[in-house]
Amino acid sequence: MPDSRFRRPFLPPACGALLLGLLLTACGPGTPEGPLPQAYDPPGAVVTMDKPITRPHRRTIGMRSAGVYASNEFAGGRLDDFFRTSDSLYTAVIRPENAPINNSPWYAFQLWADRPQTIYVEMTYVDGTHRYVPKLSRDGHRWRPIDPAAYRPDTSAGTARLRLDVGPDTLWVSAQELLTSDDVDAWTARLAERPWVTRDVIGTSRQGRPLYRLTITEAWPATDFVLVIGRQHPPEVTGSLAVQTFLETLADDTDLARRFRRRFAVLAVPLVNPDGVDEGHWRHNTGGVDLNRDWLDFNQPETRQVRDAFLPLREDPDATVYFAVDFHSTQYDVFYTLDRSLEAFPDGLVDRWLETIAARLPTYTVRDEPFGLGSPVSKNWFYETFGATAVTYEVGDENDRDRIRSVARTAAEALMERLLEVPDAS
């Protein structure tokens, strides 16, 4: 196949598929021109009773005549079929855990070959269309986006064709860099080595993985609280990167963070859906449910246990929740805030916080999309339970990773500064 086919100008897949994309791909509830939150959900998303899922079939598929092999036998792997279409062209088939489902089609697989060769892989999807720019790795830890010249998304077909150099050394191909439950757990363990950070287990996922909570404070006893959660949706790795930097900044050995921790305590569950992450899910937990639509009925063990870890604060007359934030990813950076007609405590905090971020990052566009309480998402539960300022922090899928971290660091610093100005409510 001639290389010239791959030298067309690169278009992000979201552009061509705009109409379908806007209907199906938003993680959160809306776009600047979009309708109300629920419009982005597939039918039945807010019905959170268990739904059947198909477990991934973990295996290595070998095409011995060509000496080419593909495998999904690792945490986070997702490759449902792989076959040779013609000479050097292969087809990868990616399916969701169940359907209908939002269009966040996660994939992750390894390739290798008996001898060095260039192959083409056509990415195809059942119940979805291609979305994520492939990330490549030779060791499963260091990742880079695919060379645009080797990547041709077909937005009308919802597929993409990749040109890949394979050989005896494993090539990892993934929708986003792998950040499995083991990776996140190792990170929380490292953070908990700091004297003002503790880690405990608040429950277990449906498949028995621990749900870890970090407590970051130097106030004993603490009465002023900030609540943080993340990764309800497995493919949202950029949100995971942001929550890590956000929490690291709150736990830093800086004057600002020390002053903050002497008054506030941060309670954080950075990985709410470890099963979905390790199973290579597109969106749901292993109950087949979108966890961020279960914050009204609490039918799923993960949401129920995270709720129960926070609820004692409501019964404690000395405790006040000032701020709650839930980290996600979607096509672009956006803060889903509460409609300003809702009286959240502390009054005006979210505006002062976002204004500070905008002032510190002049080249960064702060998108603030307020909306009301129509959907059963965590943000609304935080507000309705504690009366607190609550935000969904969305990070763009393909943003520069260093930029994600610098924005998250600035967001954490701005939050600490603005919270320290709020008079103690107790």
Ligand SMILES: [Zn+2]
């Ligand atoms: Zn999400």
